[in-house]
Amino acid sequence: MDSWMAHLSEAGYRITTPRKAIAEALLDAEVPLSAYEVLARAQACHQQLGLVTVYRTLDLYEELGLVCRVHLKEGCHGYVATTPGHRHVLLCQRCGRSVEFAGGGDLDVLVADLERRTGYRVRDHLLQLFGLCPDCRRVGA
Amino acid sequence: MDSWMAHLSEAGYRITTPRKAIAEALLDAEVPLSAYEVLARAQACHQQLGLVTVYRTLDLYEELGLVCRVHLKEGCHGYVATTPGHRHVLLCQRCGRSVEFAGGGDLDVLVADLERRTGYRVRDHLLQLFGLCPDCRRVGA
DNA sequence: GATTTATTGAAAAATACTTTCATTAAGGGG
DNA sequence: CCCCTTAATGAAAGTATTTTTCAATAAATC
Numbered sequence: 001m002d003s004w005m006a007h008l009s010e011a012g013y014r015i016t017t018p019r020k021a022i023a024e025a026l027l028d029a030e031v032p033l034s035a036y037e038v039l040a041r042a043q044a045c046h047q048q049l050g051l052v053t054v055y056r057t058l059d060l061y062e063e064l065g066l067v068c069r070v071h072l073k074e075g076c077h078g079y080v081a082t083t084p085g086h087r088h089v090l091l092c093q094r095c096g097r098s099v100e101f102a103g104g105g106d107l108d109v110l111v112a113d114l115e116r117r118t119g120y121r122v123r124d125h126l127l128q129l130f131g132l133c134p135d136c137r138r139v140g141a
Numbered sequence: 142m143d144s145w146m147a148h149l150s151e152a153g154y155r156i157t158t159p160r161k162a163i164a165e166a167l168l169d170a171e172v173p174l175s176a177y178e179v180l181a182r183a184q185a186c187h188q189q190l191g192l193v194t195v196y197r198t199l200d201l202y203e204e205l206g207l208v209c210r211v212h213l214k215e216g217c218h219g220y221v222a223t224t225p226g227h228r229h230v231l232l233c234q235r236c237g238r239s240v241e242f243a244g245g246g247d248l249d250v251l252v253a254d255l256e257r258r259t260g261y262r263v264r265d266h267l268l269q270l271f272g273l274c275p276d277c278r279r280v281g282a
Numbered sequence: 283g284a285t286t287t288a289t290t291g292a293a294a295a296a297t298a299c300t301t302t303c304a305t306t307a308a309g310g311g312g
Numbered sequence: 313c314c315c316c317t318t319a320a321t322g323a324a325a326g327t328a329t330t331t332t333t334c335a336a337t338a339a340a341t342c
Contacts, residue, residue: 014308014319032232035298050322055299068230089209090261091173099259106254110247111270118240119275120231126269129252134260155288155339176329191291196330 001027007064021045022057026067092133099133142168148205162186163198167208233274240274 004023005015013019025041026033033041039054061067090099111122145164146156154160166182167174174182180195202208231240252263 016308016320018321048322051298052300052323053321056320090255090259090263092261099261101255101259106247106251110251113247114231114242114270115272118231118242119278120233120240120270120272121278122231122270122272124271126267126271128267129255129261129263130265130267131256131261131263137260137262157289157339159290189291192329193292193331194290197289 004061004066007066008060011064013060017046018042018049018053019057019060021049022054023061023066026061088127088129090129090131092131092136145202145207148207152205154201158187159183159190159194160198160201162190163195164202164207167202229268229270231270231272233272233277 001020001023004027005020008015008019021042021044022038024045025038029037029041035051035054035058038058039049039051042054043049058067062069088101090101107125107127111125114120115122142161142164145168146161149156149160162183162185163179165186166179170178170182176192176195176199179199180190180192183195184190199208203210229242231242248266248268252266255261256263
């Protein structure tokens with residue numbers, strides 16, 4: 001919490017009551033929270049907090065690397081056609097073209113290692129890579 | 142396209158004009174499409190197609206593994222607090238608790254391998270794992 | 283071709299997120 | 313410590329996205 005405030009300061013942002021309340025809510029949570037849930041919890045500290053500020057603050061915290069957007073597998077945006085079995089995508093950030101690739105051994109190694117260290121059993125995953133395709137690298141994006 | 146229709150049939154779903162139009166649109170696209178973009182393109186084949194059907198059909202195709210939801214890094218749902226630097230999350234599907242983990246060597250290997258094979262330059266990625274935490278494994282989810 | 287029933291599309295509702303702008307308050311300078 | 317500048321906030325309204333409901337339609341089976 002103090003560390004988050006320090007990050008704000010160092011990056012030239014002000015330390016405000018809403019920002020403190022939101023940080024508190026996020027740090028206390030044991031599960032991912034929706035923007036609305038963040039609002040509800042943070043209002044315990046700061047009664048008149050509004051949802052707009054929650055969105056703005058979440059963006060800010062994400063930018064500072066303090067928060068990470070979790071895609072809860074429901075209700076999101078783009079779609080690409082895939083060959084069944086090839087479940088991962090590498091997207092060009094400039095032209096949007098994508099390449100698919102299969103899970104692959106390295107990911108399995110990572111998963112196995114993680115299962116051993118955390119005791120979790122991994123059942124599914126979301127892996128998407130973003131970068132530049134050969135054409136766009138040439139042009140210079 | 143024929144293969145997609147075969148998948149539908151085999152799974153006991155009907156082959157309909159809207160489903161054909163939407164498959165066409167997705168297979169022709171070189172970039173991820175939003176639901177609305179799918180609608181616009183598929184209407185070329187099927188004038189009176191509605192957005193509702195697009196959403197339903199996308200869900201269906203996703204279920205059949207023909208389409209994959211791409212999270213375009215904007216406008217999504219949940220948030221968790223993270224320690225800066227630790228950019229990945231392993232989420233329990235039952236209780237929602239999460240563990241963070243750092244990128245790690247195996248992922249770097251996978252990325253390096255992919256860059257070599259595709260010519261893409263990878264600049265960012267989204268990796269999220271879903272499974273069961275030790276407690277929930279015990280309970281049996 | 284008739285029948286059954288999955289599928290569709292329109293309308294409306296619910297949800298999610300953004301923009302605008304007048305007001306407030308953080309924090310540096312005096 | 314108070315003033316002043318300006319970043320930050322919150323309310324309202326707007327836009328985008330997705331879901332629900334239900335009567336009408338059209339696949340596939342007989």
